[in-house]
Amino acid sequence: MNPRLVVLWTVGLLVALALPHAVASNAWLNFWINTLMFAALGIAWNVLGGYGGQSSFGHAVFFGTGAYGTAVLQIKLGVPALLAAPAAIGLGALVGLFIGGVSFRYGLRGSYFALVTLAFAEVFRILVSSFAFTGAGFGMLIPLDQRPINLQFPSRFAFYYAALALVGIGLAASAMIERSRFGAYLVAIRENEEAAKALGIDVFRIKLGAIVLSAALAAAVGVFYAQYLLFVDAGSAFGPAISVEALLGPIVGGAGTMLGPLLGAIALHGLGEAAKAAMGPQPGLNLILQGLLLILMLRFLPEGLIGAIRRWRGHA
Amino acid sequence: MSKRPLATRRHVLAAGTAAAALMGFPALLGAQARTVKIGVLHPVTGGLSYSGIQGRHGAQIAIDEINAAGGLKGLGGAKIEPVLADAPSGPAGVAEVAKLNEAGVVAIQGPFASGIALPTTQEAARFGIPFLVDVGVVDQIVQRGLTNTFRFGPGFGKITGGALDNLAAINDAAGKPAKTVFLVHEDGAFGGGMAKLMATELPKRGFEVVGTEAHPTPHRDFTNIVLKIKSANPDLVIPSNYLNEFVLFARTLRQQRVNPKAVYAVLGGGASNIKFVKEHNADAQHIMDVNHWFDPRKPQSQAFQRAVEAKGVDLTYEVMLNHACMHVLAEAIDRAGSTDRAKVTAALAASTFDRHIMPYGPTKFVNGQNEGAQAVNTQIVGQRIEVIFPRAFASAQPVFPVPPKS
Amino acid sequence: MGELGIVVPAVLAGLTTGAIYALVALGLTLIYGVLHIINFAHGSLLMLALYAAFFLKTLWGIDPYAAVFVLGPAFFALGYVLQRGVIWPASHGQDSMILMVTLGLSIVIDNLALALWTSSTRTVDLPYAFAVIDLKLALIPLPRAVAFVAALAAAGLLWLFLARTDLGRAIRAVAKERLGAQLVGIDVRHVYAMCFGLGTACVAVAACLLLPTFYVTPQVGHAFVLVAFTTVVLGGMGSMEGALIGGLVLGVVETLCGLFLGESLGQIGIFAIFILILLFRPTGLFGGKSA
Structure with missing residues (x-):
C-alpha cells in the first residue's frame, strides 16, 4: 500500500x-x-452483484434469514444472542448456497x-408469516434485556460501532476480493462468462462462492437489524424494500468498486434527510424529491459516484 | 466486543446528556411560556398512510381546539405546537423518535400500527419521553414494563371479549337465531391474534365456528373465501381486516348472493367508515362492527364533528382516538404544570381525565393500559352509522337478524 | 369440507382474475420482451390509470369502459414521452440503469398520487357492478366477464399488430437482435418508445376494466406487479399468447392454492411456479430463445 493511501485510510478510520x-x-x-447498516447491506450485495455481475433483486432473503434466524433461536429455542448471531449468519450462508446452487x-x-x-x-x-414458529403475522419481539451476552447495549454508541465493524468487515472482504485470484475470476465471469469458461475457470463454483459470501454478509446485517430494533416482522425483513435498499446504494455509488456502496448509502440517506428537511411534513413530497434526485443522478452521474470522482480526478 | 469501550461510551453519553441539559434546557424553559411541543408520529406515507394521515388530522383538530381555548393554563397559556413525523416502518419510526427528542417534544402520540408502536415506544423510553399509543391493539405493547408507554384505546383482548358478550346479548334478545359462525381475518398481527382468541371464546358462548379463513393484505380477490362461506352457510360472518379488503369482501358477498343473518365485523376496516357507507350504501346496509368509536352524546362531540366536517376529513376511528389522545396529553401536561418529561409521565399515570369524545369514563392507566377503554358496537342503518351497544348511549336498536337483501 | 362443489365456480373466478393479470402482463411483456428490462414503474402506471379512470367517471361521468378509448391513447402518449424523455436519457441505454430509472419513476409517481389525492380508498359504484351471469354452477359478475373477453381481444389485436404491421415486425426485429436491426436502418429509440407507449396503453386498458370491481389507492399497483412479472416469465417474454395463457393459468393456480392451502399460504403457489419455470424452462411456455 502506498503511503498516501495509508494516510487516507487512517484519516478515514479516525473520522x-x-x-x-x-x-x-x-x-x-x-x-x-x-446509513452504515444499509451501507453494509449494499457492500454485501456488491460482492455478488458488483464484482460478480449477478444482480440480485432479492437480497432481503438473506437479510431476513439473518434477522429471523437470530430472533427465532433466541425466542423459541432460548439460545443466547451471542451464539444465535453466528448461527443465523451461517443459516444465511446456507440459504445463499441453496439459491445459488x-x-x-x-x-x-x-x-x-x-x-x-x-x-x-x-x-x-x-x-415466515404463515407459521406460528416464526411468529406468523405478528412477527418476533426479542425481550428487552440489555446484557452483552444478549447483544443488547444500553448505549446507542455500541450499535454505531457494531455497524461500523460490519462495514469494516465488508470492506475488508471487498479488498480481499479485489486482490485475490477468486476475485479476478469473479470479475472475468462478469465481463464474459463464456470466455471465462473457455479459460478453464470453474464458473459455477466461483459464482457459488460469491453468493455464499454475499449472503453471509447480508445475514450479518439482518442480525444487527434484529438486535437493534428487537422486533422483526415478515414485511420489514423479507419485503422488497430491503432488496431495493441493498442494490440502490451500490448502483448509485458505483457497482463493483470497494467504496461505491458506502458512498452510495451515505449519498442516498443524506439526500433523503435533506429532502425531508426541504419539503416539510406534507406526506409524500420528500419522497417525490428523492425519486427525482435519483433519476437526475442516474442521468448525470452514470458511472456512479466513484466513477464521477475518478473522472473528476482524471480531469484535474 | 470488549467491555471497556462500552463503559467509555456510556460515560460519554452521560456527559453528552449533561451537556445537553446544561445548554438545551434553559432554552426550553425560556420558550415554555409560548409553546409546548408534542410529537405526532404516524405512518403518513406507504401502505398504512390512510390511517396515519387520518390520525394526524385528529391530533391537529384537538390542538386547534386547545389553542383556541387559551392554550395550557397550567403553563401560563402556552400553545401546543405539533411536531409532525412520518413513521412508515419500524426503523424509520425509531429514527424519527430521536429527532422528536431533539426537537424537544414533551410527549409523543401515535403511531397507529402495532408493528410500529413496539420499536418506537421502546426508543422513546430511552429518552424518557412519555408515549401515548393511539390504536395499536396488540397487547404486548403495554406488557413489556416500559414506564413511558401508555395506551389510550383498548387492546384486542378487551375488544374481543366485549364483542362476544355483546354478540351473545344481541343474539339472545332476538331469540338465538344464530348458532354458526365463519371467521375471515387478515393474516397480520391484529387479524391473526383476534381470530385465535375468537376461535377459543366463541364456543364458550354457544356458537359453533364452521370455518376460518385468513387472507393477506393486500388481497386481490375474495371469491374463494366467499364461495367457502356460501358452502358452509353460516348464520354469522365475522371479518377482521383493513379498509380496502373489507370493501372488496363486502362487495364480493353481494356479487355471490351470500346473505348471512348478520355480518358482525370486529375491527372491520370499512364497517365504521362513513365513506364506505356513502359510496356503497347497498353493500354496507346493516353491517355491524365492533370498533373504536366516539360517544356522539358527549358535549365535546358536537364541536369535534363540526371540525371534522369543516376539514373535509372522513369520520373514522383514527381521527377520534387521536383527537382524544391529544386532549389526554394536554390535560396531563397542564396538570403537571411543567414540560419536564418525568413529571408529565407521572401526571399521565395519574390521569382521571374524562372530557374527551370517547365512551370510556375517567381515564385510568394500569401498567400503561387505559382500563376504562372499550370498543363499541355500531351498525350501518340507512346513511348513518348508529351506535347499538353499550345501551347507555346507543342511538338505535340493533337490526338483527338483518332483513334479506333483494 | 364441501370444497369439491366450489371448485368449478372457483376455477371460473380464477380465470376471470387471470384475465386481469393477462391484461396487465400484456403491456409488461411488450416492454420486457423488447427492452429486456424490469420495468418497475409498471404498477405505478397501472395505479395512475386507475385514478384517471376514476376521475373521468366521478368528474365527467364517463363510464370506465368508454374511458378505454380516451385513456388508451393518452397513456400511449405518456409512455412514449416517458421512454423518450426520461428513461432513455437517464439510463444511457443500459439495462441495469433502466431498472433504476423506472424505480425512481415509480417512487415519484406513487408519492405524487399520495400528495395529490391522499391515500383515501376510492371506488366507483356502477349500475352493472353487481349484475351477474348465472351459469347455474357459478355466478360470474358481469364486469369480470367483460374483462375476460377484453383480455382475449386485446391479446389477439396485439398479436395481429406484431405479426402483420411494419412497426410490429420492427419491434420483433429489435427484440431479437438490437444491433442488426439498427444496421438495417430501424430507428431503435423510436421502436423502444413505441413499445413503452403500447405497453403503457395496455396498462390503461387493464385499469379501465379493473376499476368496476376494484379500488384505487396510491399503493394499489404493488398488488399486481409481481404477478405481472410471473405472468410474463410463464408465458415467455414478448409473447402475447403467452401472456394471455400465462395470466389465465396463474389466476387458476392462485385460486386453487388459495382454496386448498388457505389464502395466505396459497400465495406461495404463484411464486413456486415462477421459480420452477425460471429454473426449468426460462423461455416460458411460448418463448423463443433465452436471453
Missing part, C-alpha cells in the same frame, strides 16, 4: 470513529447507524437471476 461524537445528538447517531446450476443470468431471487424472497416472506 468514522469520531463521527458519532461530532454532534451530541441522538438523531445524528441514529442517522449514521441506519439451483439458479447457477440451471444457468440463470441477468434479469432471470434477478427475478428468481425476488421470488425466493417472497416465498420466505410468505412462509
